[in-house]
Amino acid sequence: MTRKWITTLSALVIAAAFATAIAPDSADAADPVDPGRFVWHDLLTKDLGAAKRFYGGLFGWRFEDTKRGERPYVLARSGSTLVAGMVDVSANATTGPQWLSYMSVADVDRSVAQVRTDGGKVLVEAANFPNARAAVIADPQGAPLGLAQVRQRIPEAADPLPGHFFWDEYLARDAGKALDFYKRLGAYESAISDSRLGIEYHILRTTRARAGLFQLPATATGVEPNWLPYVLASDPAALAARVDSLGGRVLLPAAPERRNNSLVVIADPGGAPLALQKFPF
Amino acid sequence: MTAHLVSRIVILSAVLVAALVSSSCDSSSGFGMTPEVGSRWGSGTTGPAVIVGGPSR
Numbered sequence: 001m002t003r004k005w006i007t008t009l010s011a012l013v014i015a016a017a018f019a020t021a022i023a024p025d026s027a028d029a030a031d032p033v034d035p036g037r038f039v040w041h042d043l044l045t046k047d048l049g050a051a052k053r054f055y056g057g058l059f060g061w062r063f064e065d066t067k068r069g070e071r072p073y074v075l076a077r078s079g080s081t082l083v084a085g086m087v088d089v090s091a092n093a094t095t096g097p098q099w100l101s102y103m104s105v106a107d108v109d110r111s112v113a114q115v116r117t118d119g120g121k122v123l124v125e126a127a128n129f130p131n132a133r134a135a136v137i138a139d140p141q142g143a144p145l146g147l148a149q150v151r152q153r154i155p156e157a158a159d160p161l162p163g164h165f166f167w168d169e170y171l172a173r174d175a176g177k178a179l180d181f182y183k184r185l186g187a188y189e190s191a192i193s194d195s196r197l198g199i200e201y202h203i204l205r206t207t208r209a210r211a212g213l214f215q216l217p218a219t220a221t222g223v224e225p226n227w228l229p230y231v232l233a234s235d236p237a238a239l240a241a242r243v244d245s246l247g248g249r250v251l252l253p254a255a256p257e258r259r260n261n262s263l264v265v266i267a268d269p270g271g272a273p274l275a276l277q278k279f280p281f
Numbered sequence: 282m283t284a285h286l287v288s289r290i291v292i293l294s295a296v297l298v299a300a301l302v303s304s305s306c307d308s309s310s311g312f313g314m315t316p317e318v319g320s321r322w323g324s325g326t327t328g329p330a331v332i333v334g335g336p337s338r
Contacts, residue, residue: 042312068313075311085311096320102312123316130309136316144318167336171329194334201334209337222326230336251328258332265328273322279336 033106036186036206038168039154040102040146041229043086043272044095048074050247050269051086057246058239059163059231078163097270100136101168101227102146103186108133111147111185115139118181139181141173141225160232160279167230167277168211171223175200175215178225182213226273228265233276240264240276
């Protein structure tokens with residue numbers, strides 16, 4: 001009798017554990033999407049091996065080789081947390097190495113239609129994935145961006161951790177037009193947080209600050225409008241000192257005139273740019 | 282004694298099931314979409330010389 005009772009209890013506990021693992025909690029179910037939040041970053045690269053060596057050496061990321069269809073796809077972890085993906089774009093004729101940020105939207109098909117109406121282009125039509133429906137667009141200034149309609153809330157740390165993405169910044173050719181476009185697309189409110197030296201820095205906010213936006217100065221040559229992802233770094237200059245030996249290069253070294261030495265911008269071995277930022281700074 | 286052993290098995294099983302399910306969800310994360318889009322930072326770029334503002338919470 002006791003053994004039967006224990007067996008029944010065992011089955012119930014296992015079933016409960018299974019259900020807990022696969023079901024979103026009540027808070028997640030109430031707000032699974034959180035529009036305007038940047039929920040994922042994929043590296044488009046033509047050399048997955050070099051990318052793994054670089055990011056593994058720089059941030060201590062670990063990697064899992066998977067596939068999306070027939071194409072190799074690498075998942076990157078910082079500690080136990082998934083932080084990014086890496087996809088081989090060798091077969092793409094015109095794709096340049098770069099990080100592609102994904103912004104959460106409530107309805108990706110509606111957002112894609114809105115992008116077309118507002119002057120953008122659809123680079124990859126919406127498709128279903130296990131955890132989301134997603135598309136890739138280019139905004140009217142040509143910057144690529146992923147749009148993701150997630151089906152289950154992705155956990156978000158209260159405070160950013162070193163080696164994790166924690167910010168995205170739009171470098172605009174025309175800040176006013178970019179603000180109009182992204183306030184509609186991401187349901188953002190915006191506010192200027194800094195206007196020193198004649199450069200206005202805009203914070204894009206939903207339930208919290210989600211991204212920054214500023215206009216590229218005319219003196220910044222060779223940069224087209226883009227979303228630049230940020231990884232948190234305790235000491236960006238120390239990381240930058242290791243970039244060359246890992247096969248990358250430093251695009252913008254730490255300097256007093258760039259947030260008081262708290263920011264560096266690097267390129268990985270393929271040339272994909274990435275910002276390393278100390279925060280708070 | 283038997284109950285103690287069974288309870289340990291139950292806990293281990295629950296942990297294993299949760300880990301397996303979690304791992305399965307993880308491996309399907311991400312997208313891997315491959316747009317045809319050129320680099321936005323060209324070679325020889327100077328980038329912005331001055332950058333103000335910055336991340337906020």
